[in-house]
Amino acid sequence: MADSQAIKAPSAVQERQKRANMRRNLFYIALIAVGLVAPFLAYPVFLMKILCFALFACAFNLLLGYAGLLSFGHAAFLATGGYVTGYLLASYPGLTPELGIIGGTLMATLLGGLFGVLAIRRQGIYFAMVTLALAQLVYFIFVQAPFTGGEDGLHGVPRGELFGFISLRSNLAMYYFVFAVFLFGFSLIQRTVHSPFGQVLKAIRENEPRAVSLGYNVDAYKLLAFVLSAAIAGLAGSTKTVVFQLASLTDAHWHMSGEVILMTLLGGVGTLLGPLMGAGIVVSLQHVLAQSPLGNWVNVILGIIFVVCVLSFRSGIIGELAKMYRKNFK
Secondary structure, eight states: OHHHHHHHHHHHHHHHHHHHHHHHHHHHHHHHHHHHHGGGTSOHHHHHHHHHHHHHHHHHHHHHHHHOOOOSOTHHHHHHHHHHHHHHHHHOTTOOHHHHHHHHHHHHHHHHHHHHHHHTTOOHHHHHHHHHHHHHHHHHHHHHOGGGTGGGOEEOOOOOEETTTEEOOSHHHHHHHHHHHHHHHHHHHHHHHTSHHHHHHHHHHHOHHHHHHTTOOHHHHHHHHHHHHHHHHHHHHHHHHHHHTEEOGGGTSHHHHHHHHHHHHHHOTTOSSHHHHHHHHHHHHHHHHHTSTTGGGHHHHHHHHHHHHHHHOTTHHHHHHHHHHHHHHO
16 A cells, blocks of 8 residues: 555656646747737737847846745846946947847846845845845946936947847847747746746745745845846846837936836736836837826836735735635646
């Protein structure tokens, strides 16, 4: 009897893993299929904006949802990636866009390492306040730095040619490149979350003293998660600059850090699809309301929607749907 139970246990685990892998593969197939036909159904530039902010929200969710670290300064990484990429592409005409994006992402990664070293030993509201203070410092640097254009921003960033021969001047070609970047960033986050590293992050989020007692170097795990989140946020900012051919102070302002928190909580913190859903809703509402007579009330309306959704869906939209699925089908 004991031997038969021992045989059944691994097979049950393997069966669950098999089903999880199948669902994951089906999800990626559906996502790719929708992404390929989307530019023929909606304006490509609008879709690219959603993808860039969705990647930014996914990066923030990796830090908040899986490591339990609330950062109020993630806009600094978005803006750093955007400004550095814009400066490189505008100053060196022969530089291809993928190299400019890599340069901006690397600079955001380095900034994330600096922020992390200074902030990671703090917890709770103290961690949030340190990240906010550092982000505001970066904001004022961008205001004063000559290469950023100050309050006017950095304009005229060329899209260039991908790998030296694929022109990105067409919105359709640009969209598919942005979609590929999003898939890369999203799959990296998904792989990280489901890796042993991601499981340790969840353990730290749930009970940090217990993780310490088990022998894990908690600060090292937090720092690595922070740097990875900053890198993906920088990738989103770099890509956004190439899409819109400009980098502005809006991306560095603390309002942007608040906006990404709104996207993540609205969609569902700690879920992979939540940030994508939240970014889509927020960007779509901003687009629709800006063209309506209520254009001056965009932030007020978004705030009301956020309050209603937080009170009604405490786990976010995707989080509540996941709870309903587990309740009814498992």
